[in-house]
Amino acid sequence: xxxxxxxxxxxxxxxxxxxxxxxxxxxxxxxxxxxxxxxxxxxxxxxxxxxxxxxxxxxxxxxxxxxxxxxxxxxxxxxxxxxxxxxxxxxxxxxxxxxxxxxxxxxxxxxxxxxxxxxxxxxxxxxxxxxxxxxxxxxxxxxxxxxxxxxxxxxxxxxxxxxxxxxxxxxxxxxxxxxxxxxxxxxxxxxxxxxxxxxxxxxxxxxxxxxxxxxxxxxxxxxxxxxxxxxxxxxxxxxxxxxxxxxxxxxxxxxxxxxxxxxxxxxxxxxx
Numbered sequence: 001x002x003x004x005x006x007x008x009x010x011x012x013x014x015x016x017x018x019x020x021x022x023x024x025x026x027x028x029x030x031x032x033x034x035x036x037x038x039x040x041x042x043x044x045x046x047x048x049x050x051x052x053x054x055x056x057x058x059x060x061x062x063x064x065x066x067x068x069x070x071x072x073x074x075x076x077x078x079x080x081x082x083x084x085x086x087x088x089x090x091x092x093x094x095x096x097x098x099x100x101x102x103x104x105x106x107x108x109x110x111x112x113x114x115x116x117x118x119x120x121x122x123x124x125x126x127x128x129x130x131x132x133x134x135x136x137x138x139x140x141x142x143x144x145x146x147x148x149x150x151x152x153x154x155x156x157x158x159x160x161x162x163x164x165x166x167x168x169x170x171x172x173x174x175x176x177x178x179x180x181x182x183x184x185x186x187x188x189x190x191x192x193x194x195x196x197x198x199x200x201x202x203x204x205x206x207x208x209x210x211x212x213x214x215x216x217x218x219x220x221x222x223x224x225x226x227x228x229x230x231x232x233x234x235x236x237x238x239x240x241x242x243x244x245x246x247x248x249x250x251x252x253x254x255x256x257x258x259x260x261x262x263x264x265x266x267x268x269x270x271x272x
Contacts, residue, residue, distance in 0.1 A: 012147055021047075023047075026049040026050060030162065030169045037072065049077070050077045054080070055194070060201065084189075091187060093185070098134035098135055098138045100179070121146070155174075183266055195221075198249045206242075211226070214265065214266070215251075219252040222257050223254065
């Protein structure tokens with residue numbers, strides 16, 4: 001193991017020891033799983049996990065969060081966070097993520113206080129600094145800690161250490177909440193969130209690892225795949241299988257994005 005990387009990990013553990021007690025915002029993703037593991041490694045039962053449950057958070061992710069926290073032996077709390085009830089959220093403005101994160105972390109801080117904990121930590125890393133992420137503004141305003149960014153972890157380093165420690169998320173695909181599949185200004189509804197969730201679950205079940213199903217209007221699906229997965233879509237039988245399945249979920253049109261998968265593609269329309 002790279003000694004410099006292990007030194008970073010020891011710095012992360014020291015960070016948690018300085019906090020004493022912490023509530024980790026835990027989504028079961030690559031970053032938050034690593035963060036929770038490190039917190040538990042550093043301060044044991046003084047670290048708790050908090051997961052938000054909502055219609056924009058797939059059930060599979062919630063179940064994975066529950067299973068991992070249980071396997072680690074961490075106290076795990078689930079807070080209900082119904083984004084569609086947040087004023088302005090459903091209209092999907094460019095600051096949608098800010099509105100969501102502010103409401104979510106206020107609930108997490110309230111729960112932490114009930115448990116006698118002053119600090120809430122979230123899992124953004126250095127790579128998150130390069131994209132439009134208004135949610136990080138809410139994190140900063142509320143005083144949440146960002147240990148991975150503070151110490152300087154990249155996504156690649158997190159995956160490397162996750163593999164070293166045998167974490168189940170070492171090679172897990174990156175995930176963002178389902179609301180990020182909508183163009184800014186288009187109304188987000190529970191029905192359309194469900195359509196996207198079912199479409200992405202189908203592609204996961206078919207073995208795809210890194211992709212997005214973006215929804216445009218009420219019934220257009222734009223699939224982003226890693227370019228290496230394009231040839232699979234060229235097979236006529238499989239292509240029609242995908243089309244028929246997404247049509248079953250409510251999509252009338254299904255398109256393959258020729259640029260391929262990339263994070264934050266909806267931000268490309270903002271001109272930032």
